[in-house]
Structure formats: structure tokens, C-alpha cells
Amino acid sequence: MPQLPEEVALEFNRVKSLNQFKLEYDKLQDEFENLTKLAATIAETDMAMINLVDNFTLWTISCYGIYNSQMPREESICQYTLKEDEYLEISAIKKDSRTNTKAVGDNNYYIGFPLITPTGEKIGALCIVGKSEKKLPATKIEQLKLVAHEIVEKLALKRDLESARNLVTDALHTQKKLAHDFRGPVNGILGITNLASYEEELTVDEAKTYLNMIGQSSTALLGLASEILKSGNRNNDDEISLISFEELGDRLKDLYLPQAVIKDISLDVNFSLEDSTTMVVRDNLLQIAGNLISNAIKFSPRSERVILELKFNEDSNILTLKVIDSGNGFSIEKIQNIIDGKAIPSAGSNGEIGYGLGLKVVRHLVDERHGNLKIYSVPGRGSEFVVELPQIL
Template identity: 40%
Template sequence: MPNAPIPKNEFERIIDLSEYDLDYSALEDNFKDLAKLAANVAGTKISLVNLIDSFTQWSISNHGLPLDQMPREDSVCQYTIMDEHPFEVADLSADDRFKDKTYVTDDPNLRYYYGLPLTTSEGHNIGALCVLDKEVKNISPEKTELLKIIANEIVSRLKALKVINDLRGQLRYADETKKKVAHDIRGPLGGIIGLAQIISEQGNNSQIDEVLEFINLIQKSGRSILELADEILTAEETKAPGADEFNLVLLKDKLEKLYQPQALNKNIRFTVFISPETATVPFSKNKLLQIIGNLVSNAMKFTPESGQVRVSLTLKTEKDTPVLLQINVSDSGVGMSDQAIEKILDGTASSTDGTSGENGYGFGLALVKHLISGLNGTMHIISKPGEGATFEVSLPQIAS
């Protein structure tokens, strides 16, 4: 297997992605119109909107191929995020990097790939918009320009959702931020109004009739986000758990939905346990999916087949003490030495490969440490070579 391509700004890239604080399983409705539009513009049967973190490619929206996730090292889009240019593979079956992948050798027997990076305003490629087909296609310069517009719109919507989620949390504490909602949301959404006109004009010039049919879908999606903003502006109180909160039951269900497929793919037993006495007490979900997700993915990477990964979640709400969320992620994997633990905690750990040949990227645990520090939390690692590893995380919660 060729060495995994890693962007020069990889750590900054995954930090930028983590700042969006996304639930990868709950974004389909926000982008399905753009995924469908991309396929029709390109004339392909399949299109995907993919975000790529340290370990996984998450398909947050798809058209023509029911795909939710795949290991980063198996994806084509890992090459698309390497620079600012589109990445094209005319025949995947003739390319040594992809010819043995299951999506090439088996159903859906893909051949053609064309991807554009999703670039944030900070210049980081957090994912890719890609179109695929079983037959070789030709992407003309006019179609490329239309696809670039769609890719930019995807990033604009991600930014709009980030603003909405950030302000939802703030509105629980300060009514005056309602004014900021109107200002901050209108900026990212400004492009939605002009997008239909731009695509319509270029579509007419290029005689791409299919494009025109989906203009109303973009407008409808834009209106839905604006309606969401209006809902926030008129909301008086957030019911528990609110839009910016989890409880242990919800967090458990979310982790199982996101990471059970990875466990099944490697034949690993994945279990999540919660403390029943505080199972329905709300707490902030700020960065939790990013922190726990990276720990779980890392644990699965270093756990052999038939092994197990266990997550334990406890919320301590003792009187006269701060509410504390405790997260334990343990595995039956290869374990690590005291020296390796020290390197992880001081941020100097190097990348290593997983038990089934998964490529290592060396930044997942560094990101976890960065996020935990930003939340004033702590992390401890207990491990010995050959005896698995346990990551213990404590995160103080601000009282509502």
C-alpha cells in the first residue's frame, strides 16, 4: 500500500475541522440538494460530500451511493485534500493506488472520479466534493466552474451551521446575542441568494438544462436555514437537553451510530456504558464527538480483530462540587510503553500503523489533547505493551 498522503498543514487542518463541532450523522438534509446538483452538473450517477478527519472519511451527504463513512486510507478524496486543485482519476481500475479497492473490484465497480477540495476561509481543505461513475466521463471547464461554485456553497453552509450552533449556546446565557445572530447568519448565507442566479446564467450559457431544475432546491434549502435562524431568534428558553446539549443516553446512542460500523468492519466488539443515576441530566456537547470519536477510532486502530473497545461515560453531580463528565475509552489492543505515553501527552508522538495495516496519521491524539486543554479538562493514559490501553478524560461542565 502506498504511503498515505498527508497535507503539510494537517494538524491545523483537523483543528479547523474540529472547530465546526459537527455531528457527521445529522447533516444529510442540509446538503442533499447540493449533492444531487453536483451529479447533474457533472453528468455522473454518483456524488458525495465528504469531510475527512484524522481517521475517517465521513460522507455527510450522498447521491446515488448510500455511503456514510470509510477508513481514510481507503478513500480517493484523501488525495483531493492535498492541494487547491481538482483531482481526477479517469480509470480507478488502472491506477495502482485504487485498483484493488472494493468499490472498484466489487459493486458499485467505480471507474471515474473527479473531486474538488472543500476549502475554509483559513485555507484548510477539510473535505471534498466528488462525483463518480462506472463509466469514463468528461468534465468540461464550464462544468468545473459550476462544481467549484457548489463546493464553495457547501463550505458557506457549514460556516452558517457553525454560527447557528455557536449562538444557540450563547443564547442560553445572554439575550443580547440575538442581535448578533441576525448579523452573523446573514453573512454566511448571503451567497445562497446569488447562487441560483449564477448557476442559472452559466447553466444557460453551457446549455446544461438539468442544472435549472435544481435551482429551487437550493433556494428551499437556504430558506430552511433562515427559518432555523428565526426559530432561534424567537426562542425564549431552551428545554433540556437543548440543541447545544447532550445527556448520557443521547451521547451513547450517537457514539454507537457513528462508530459501530467501524467496529463491525474490523470484527471488534464495541460497547458504550453510562451511569444510570445521571443518564438524563443535560450537559454541554461542545467538542465531545470530536474528543471521544478520535479516542474510539484510535482504539480501534490498535485493537486486533476479535478484540474489544469499551467506552464508559459518567456524569458526577455531587453537591457543592462542579459537574464533571468522565470519559473512559479502553481497548484490548497492542498497548504502549511509558515512553510512548509521555510522547502523546507532551505532543511529540509519531505516527504508527494499526493492527490491520491502517495508515497512521499521528495527529488524532494531538488533536484530542488540544481540545481537552481548551475545555480545561484533563487526560490520563494507563497502558502497558501487550495489555491494551485506557484513556481517562475529565471535563468540567459549566452549570446552566
């Protein structure tokens, strides 16, 4: 790949550095107003601005004594400040060849200080203008340099606080996902344990069956926790993980069969023999399918069936995941609420506590995968949840 000319490379890095602050230029006036007022006071002028400069536009994020929101970069005086290492002072704007054609009204003095990031990029300028020709003493120039430095520090702090806020939000989201996705399988394990404890005459084979079921479900829970935590920390450059239909079916049975056994519900995972080795993207797949299965078990009457069907269309590269239950079904209004991502708290067929989060989680995760969620339901006749997930590799 050919190297960019040095000037172009510097400009690219400068604009990239500005973009990393992720600022909303029109919402910063109040946060920086005191600093613009301080700059004008130090320079003994009536006007000061904090300007950020991208490829084409100068954005005024805060101003004092003057109103400006943006202008084409080439029409600004600040474009020249970006070429300076310390500051640019123009005592008489109308006599300077660089600025005598600019629309500056009756202003005739300018001093600008580049806003320099710790890595050396100049993302904008602190600009002070006045009506009279003048030249600032060195002491005031040093004070204004400190103001410019404070502006950059405040911008960096704002960026870091936003990053920290996002990390906390992500951590809370992961915590909620863990708590929610664990509820069903853990209740299933506890249910199996209670069921075994109430058996008056438990054969060795029955005991082994219960213990094996608890062990498999516990192992699957650890795997689910690992996947949820990994998905919360995943970067775009991470290697995409795949899972086969056969492994996915086994994992889901390990997780949710104990929950089904408690209600004497049959849990079936169906796919064609030729699809058993089909590999699909596993990112959040266990959570999507698991929430639908857990929800179906909760709302299905005793001794019924919950069915998961898996299909893969090679032509469209779409994985279709369908969960069928025998519950009470949903009204059109409730279906629309689910599609809109609204939680619907309700009790299960056995009086299980419902928080309305399962389907909301599914809606969110499907959207993250750029997929579709469809619901077919008739009150009193069960429901079908159909999830279509593009397999983008």
C-alpha cells in the first residue's frame, strides 16, 4: 500500500483524533461557556470562541460575546492557527494578506491558540477577537495557553467519562443477561434435586439419571456464562465462533431439559440429518434459543411438548430457528408489544413468576444480529416464534 504524503497523513490523523472524541457540537455551549468568558476577560476583548475543525467545517462549540455555530473551514481565520505550534496573533486583520478578505465585520484583532491533544493532533483552536488593533503581553499569552490546555483536558475528560459510562452500562447489561438467562436452568436443577429428594424409593439407575442430568446442566451453565461474558467483551476483530446444529441441540437440552422435566414437558430439537453438521455463528445463539425455550416451557401446560426446529438455507445464508409451544398464546396487541421490545410481565402456567424480560432480551439480541423475529399465535392454541439470523462471516 503506497504511503500517504506527509501533509495528508497528518490531516488524516488530526481528523481521526477529533472524531474519537465523539462530540455533539451543538450541545457543549454551557459546559465551556465559562472558559470562553475567561479567555475574553484575560485578553480584554468582548468575544471568544472555542472552535473544532474537521475536514470541511469549523464548528463553534462555545462562544462568548458573539454567536457562531459553523462556517466553511476555508473561510475561517482559525485554519491558519492549526499550522502554528503555540499561537497565532494578528494585530490588524484588515492589513494582513491572509485575513483581509475574510468576513470579520468591524473586528480588527485576532489571537488563536491551537487545541493540541496529548498525542500532538491539533483538533481546533481557542480564538479571541476584538475591534481594536493590539498586541498582548507575554503574561496574558501564557495565561491563554493554560485556558487552551484546560479546554483539551475537559474534552478528554468528557470522552473518558463517556467511555466509563459505556463500560458500566455494558457491565450492568451483562449482569442482567447472566441473572436472567441463569434463572430457568438453575430452577430446573433445583427442581430435579427436589424431585429426587421426595422420591421414597429411588433406584440406583434413577439416582444416576438425576445426577447425570444435573451434571450436564451445570456444565452447560458454565459454558453459557462464558459465552455471555465473551460476547460482552467481543471486538470486531475477534475470530467468529461457530457451532453445529448437533452441538447446539445438545447444549440446549443440557440447559433446559431439567426445567422441562419438572413440568413433565417433552423438549424436542428437530433438524434434518444432513443439517446435523451444519456450522452456524454461535454469537448469542444460545441466549436467543434458550430464552425462547425457557419462555415456552413456562407458558406450556403440564405434559405438553416444546419443539425447537432448526433450518439453514444455503442460498440466502439464513439460519431459521423456530420454537413451538402449547401455551395460551398471545393477542395481536401482545404480539405487537413483543415486536416493539416492550416487556410483558405475566405468570406461567404453573404460576411461575414472569418478569417480561425474556422476549425483550430476544428482541434485543436478534436486532444485534441484524435478524428478524416473527410471532404466530392464536389465543388458547399456542405460539410459534420464528427467528431468522443472517450468517455473516
